[in-house]
Amino acid sequence: MTARLLIVGGGMAGTIVANGLARRLSHELRSGDVNVTVLGTSNDHMYQPGFLYVPFGRVRSQELKRQERSILDRRINFVIDPATHIDVDANRVVAQSGKSYGYDYLVIATGSRLVPEQIPGLTEGAYHCYDLEGARKLRGAIDAFEGGRIVINVNAPHKCPVAPLEITLMLDEHLRDRGLEGKFDITYTYPIGRLHSLEPVAEWAVPEFDRRGIKYQTFFNTKEVDVAKKVVHSEEGDSFEYDLLITIPPHRGAQVIEDSGLGAGGWIPTNPRTLLREGSDNVFVIGDTTNIPISKAGSTAHFQADTVVENLTMMVQEGRWSREYDGKVFCFIETGLSRGTYIWFNYKTPPRPTPPTQMVHWFKLAYNRMYWLSACGLL
Amino acid sequence: MSNRTTIDARNAFCPGPMMEMIAALKTIAVGDEIEVLSSDKGSANDIPAWTRKVGHQLVSSDDHGTHWSIVVRRMK
Numbered sequence: 001m002t003a004r005l006l007i008v009g010g011g012m013a014g015t016i017v018a019n020g021l022a023r024r025l026s027h028e029l030r031s032g033d034v035n036v037t038v039l040g041t042s043n044d045h046m047y048q049p050g051f052l053y054v055p056f057g058r059v060r061s062q063e064l065k066r067q068e069r070s071i072l073d074r075r076i077n078f079v080i081d082p083a084t085h086i087d088v089d090a091n092r093v094v095a096q097s098g099k100s101y102g103y104d105y106l107v108i109a110t111g112s113r114l115v116p117e118q119i120p121g122l123t124e125g126a127y128h129c130y131d132l133e134g135a136r137k138l139r140g141a142i143d144a145f146e147g148g149r150i151v152i153n154v155n156a157p158h159k160c161p162v163a164p165l166e167i168t169l170m171l172d173e174h175l176r177d178r179g180l181e182g183k184f185d186i187t188y189t190y191p192i193g194r195l196h197s198l199e200p201v202a203e204w205a206v207p208e209f210d211r212r213g214i215k216y217q218t219f220f221n222t223k224e225v226d227v228a229k230k231v232v233h234s235e236e237g238d239s240f241e242y243d244l245l246i247t248i249p250p251h252r253g254a255q256v257i258e259d260s261g262l263g264a265g266g267w268i269p270t271n272p273r274t275l276l277r278e279g280s281d282n283v284f285v286i287g288d289t290t291n292i293p294i295s296k297a298g299s300t301a302h303f304q305a306d307t308v309v310e311n312l313t314m315m316v317q318e319g320r321w322s323r324e325y326d327g328k329v330f331c332f333i334e335t336g337l338s339r340g341t342y343i344w345f346n347y348k349t350p351p352r353p354t355p356p357t358q359m360v361h362w363f364k365l366a367y368n369r370m371y372w373l374s375a376c377g378l379l
Numbered sequence: 380m381s382n383r384t385t386i387d388a389r390n391a392f393c394p395g396p397m398m399e400m401i402a403a404l405k406t407i408a409v410g411d412e413i414e415v416l417s418s419d420k421g422s423a424n425d426i427p428a429w430t431r432k433v434g435h436q437l438v439s440s441d442d443h444g445t446h447w448s449i450v451v452r453r454m455k
Binding site: 118192193250264265347 | 384386387388390391392393394395396397398399401402403405406407421425429432433434
C-alpha cells in the first residue's frame, strides 16, 4: 500500500521537506511505496530575506523569485490549489477547487501573513519591506526622502526578529551615504522594554544606536496611526510625529489554520521537540505556523524541516523515530551596508553576538545566492 | 468563567515571554486570560508594570523559584 505524504505549503519549510524526502525516499518513490505531494498557493517561490535589500537598491526583484515547480524534485507532485480546510480527524485536506486530498502523514507549513489592517491607519500611513510589493514601495519612498523625521515602528508578533534592527542600521548608513547626514533623525519603537527580544542583542544595539544618534522608545505597542496629521500613537500613551513611517507589521498565521479551528491566531499548538501537532501522531507542523515560543525565521523553518525529513524517512522505512528538534536558530544580522554579525542559539544555549565584520556581511550576501541550494535540499 | 491559555516560555530566548504574551493577547477574547511561564526575571518585572499601564488586568504573579507564573486578563 502506498504511503501518502502531503505537505501543505510551498514556502521554504514545505519545499525543503519535499526535496529532502525525495532524496531520502528515492527507492520508495520509484517503487510506488510512497508518494509525496505539495499543495501550494502559487508557483512563485520567494526568497523572503532578500526583501531587506530591495529598499536600498541592493538586489533586483528577479533575483528573489523562482518557479516552485523548478525547485521541487521532479518526483514530487506539486498542485496549486490553496487549502481551505484541514481535517486532522479525517486525515484529509480540502482545497479551493473542492478536491479532497487524503494523507497518511501531513506536514503543515502554511506560514504567516501580514495583518497591518489590525492597527487603524497602519496600512495607509506606513511603508514596510515584508513582501516584495511593500519593499518596492518603500524603495520609492526612501528615494524621494530628502530629510525629516523617520519612525521605524515594530509590532508583535513578527517574523525575522532581527530585520527591524537591520533595516534601521542599513537605512541610517544609506541616508548618510546619500549626503543627508544632519538632515534626518530616526526613532525606533519596540513593543517590550528593550531594543530587541534577545537581551544580548539588545545590549549590543544600545551603544550602536547611541553612537549613530538613533533615538528609541521601548514599550511602544502601536494603537493607531493618524495619517492626516502624520502621528503614530501607542497603547502606552506615547506619540511620534513622522515624515516617513516604516513599520514591521503584526503577523497572523494562515487563514486556513483559523478556518480549520487548528489554532488561535493561525498558530498551531505544536510539541517543541517532536514538531507534532498537539493531539496528533501523524501531523507535523513547522516554520512560522507553530505556536512554539521561538523565532519565526527562515533558519528555524530550515532546521525544523531537516528534523521532519529525518523522522518521516525513518517512520516510513523503519517504523521508528529518528531525532528531536533542539530549538536551533541561526540569524545573520546586517549592521549596515558593509558589515554584519550573526547569532545562533537553541533551547539550551543562549545567543552571544560577536563584533560585526565585513566577512560576515559577505557571507550573508553569498548565502542570499546559495539559498536556492537550501530550498533544493542540497545545502 | 474566563478561558485561560498557557504559554510555556521558560528558557525561551526569542521572542521571549513578554513578546509572546503581547502577541497572544491579540488572539483571545476580552475577558479571557493568558498565563505566561517565564524564567526571565526582566519579563517578570516588566509584564505586571506594562499590563497596568495599558489597561489590562494582572490576575496573579507567582514566584515558583525556578520560574514565574504570570496571569493577565485582556480588558479591551
